[in-house]
Amino acid sequence: MEHISKKNIDSMEKIFRLNLINSCTGYKSANLIGSRSDNGIENLAVFSSITHLGSNPSLLGFVVRPTIVPRDTYSNIVSNKFFTVNHINSDDIEDAHHTSARYPAKVSEFEMTKFESEYLKNFPAPFVKSSNIKLACEFLNEYHIKENDTVLIVAKINDIFYRKEYIENDGWLRLDKAKTVAINGLDGYALPKLIERYKYAKPKKNE
Amino acid sequence: MEHISKKNIDSMEKIFRLNLINSCTGYKSANLIGSRSDNGIENLAVFSSITHLGSNPSLLGFVVRPTIVPRDTYSNIVSNKFFTVNHINSDDIEDAHHTSARYPAKVSEFEMTKFESEYLKNFPAPFVKSSNIKLACEFLNEYHIKENDTVLIVAKINDIFYRKEYIENDGWLRLDKAKTVAINGLDGYALPKLIERYKYAKPKKNE
Numbered sequence: 001m002e003h004i005s006k007k008n009i010d011s012m013e014k015i016f017r018l019n020l021i022n023s024c025t026g027y028k029s030a031n032l033i034g035s036r037s038d039n040g041i042e043n044l045a046v047f048s049s050i051t052h053l054g055s056n057p058s059l060l061g062f063v064v065r066p067t068i069v070p071r072d073t074y075s076n077i078v079s080n081k082f083f084t085v086n087h088i089n090s091d092d093i094e095d096a097h098h099t100s101a102r103y104p105a106k107v108s109e110f111e112m113t114k115f116e117s118e119y120l121k122n123f124p125a126p127f128v129k130s131s132n133i134k135l136a137c138e139f140l141n142e143y144h145i146k147e148n149d150t151v152l153i154v155a156k157i158n159d160i161f162y163r164k165e166y167i168e169n170d171g172w173l174r175l176d177k178a179k180t181v182a183i184n185g186l187d188g189y190a191l192p193k194l195i196e197r198y199k200y201a202k203p204k205k206n207e
Numbered sequence: 208m209e210h211i212s213k214k215n216i217d218s219m220e221k222i223f224r225l226n227l228i229n230s231c232t233g234y235k236s237a238n239l240i241g242s243r244s245d246n247g248i249e250n251l252a253v254f255s256s257i258t259h260l261g262s263n264p265s266l267l268g269f270v271v272r273p274t275i276v277p278r279d280t281y282s283n284i285v286s287n288k289f290f291t292v293n294h295i296n297s298d299d300i301e302d303a304h305h306t307s308a309r310y311p312a313k314v315s316e317f318e319m320t321k322f323e324s325e326y327l328k329n330f331p332a333p334f335v336k337s338s339n340i341k342l343a344c345e346f347l348n349e350y351h352i353k354e355n356d357t358v359l360i361v362a363k364i365n366d367i368f369y370r371k372e373y374i375e376n377d378g379w380l381r382l383d384k385a386k387t388v389a390i391n392g393l394d395g396y397a398l399p400k401l402i403e404r405y406k407y408a409k410p411k412k413n414e
Contacts, residue, residue, distance in 0.1 A: 001341075002374070003328065006365040009265050016378035021262035023380040024342060024367050026294055027389040027399060028259065029233030051258050052235065053270060054355040055228035058216050061352075061359075063260060063268075087233055090402060101408035112411055121210065134208075135231060143350050145268075147361050148261040152268075154354050158213040160231050167209070171223035173230040175391045181402070182234040182389045184382045188404040192234055192389050192397035195297060199394070201308035204319055 023185035030181045032096055034084040034126040035076035042117050042126045043072045044109035046099045048183040058157040063150050072105050081139045082124045086131035089179040093189040132178040134161040230392035237388045239303055241291040241333040242283035249324050249333045250279045251316035253306045255390040265364040270357050279312050288346045289331050293338035296386040300396040339385040341368040
């Protein structure tokens, strides 16, 4: 096997390190966060760090860098509390990736991409119409990660929207039926296919 | 679309909520964490919350529940500082899932599964021999998430091991070449295939 040491990583060329470190932890979730500014401008941005935090209460977390522009998503969420999380499906990856372009705050990514916003059940933040699984979320707290000056956002999952054919009897959403993608590194989009679902693991008896 | 409201989620049957909330945020990374106790017992456990935190310094994060047994991984990492992160590949999913069975701390999951431990470059924690991408990590800090009494572990990625055929010229590891899987919910294992890799997104000029 090839080996890259701590010393190699620390002295590495910046783009090489960005690609390597972003891809070495495995696949990441692929979501678009929809939010609105105080002036009513809709914002849409791709995030690969959204992660399950717990199911009771129903919580998710994601990481932002508030010290680096563009930080529209962060400021919208902290000031307005409500935002949406929209799964990216395989038909939408090119436009989803384009939301990472650095537009000024007054430009809505909904205008610069094919995505259409929609408002559901009076929730104050925009959803992505073409997304197959969508969450209405509420900001709860933020934790400053001092090791690299990032912030972990903790939010409550309030509402879930999905098509009936994705869900199984025990509440599990089968993501490959929704064509939800996964992210490899900063810029690779991959389509997973279910191999197997296992039962709750119990210890083997010693023979 | 189907709609599940906040009220539905809060009053839902426990297992249904576990499956729904664990699957609604998208795919998760699939890794085995290898660690060692003070008594030298090797521990191996599947984790789906490992996420990229930043590339300079090279950091990852993951979530643990130290208040709930089994917590062997957590106590080993906090007391011994060093642990490994090993990608799960599609040939190993059944045994990887079995590491979630609740064995007593004195039982090593390496003995109860087909996985073999190996020690590389004098690193003090065990790697998984059959894993195709492996990280040597060092505990840096922990943050208590008070909203659900979990802990975010922040760690430095010190060393990376991989096969040469996975890496591209710009440092990007192509995960489908390593047969790395992604996790859907608590117990679904999916194999992704790369669709496309995009360039750094730049704003479109207004016409």
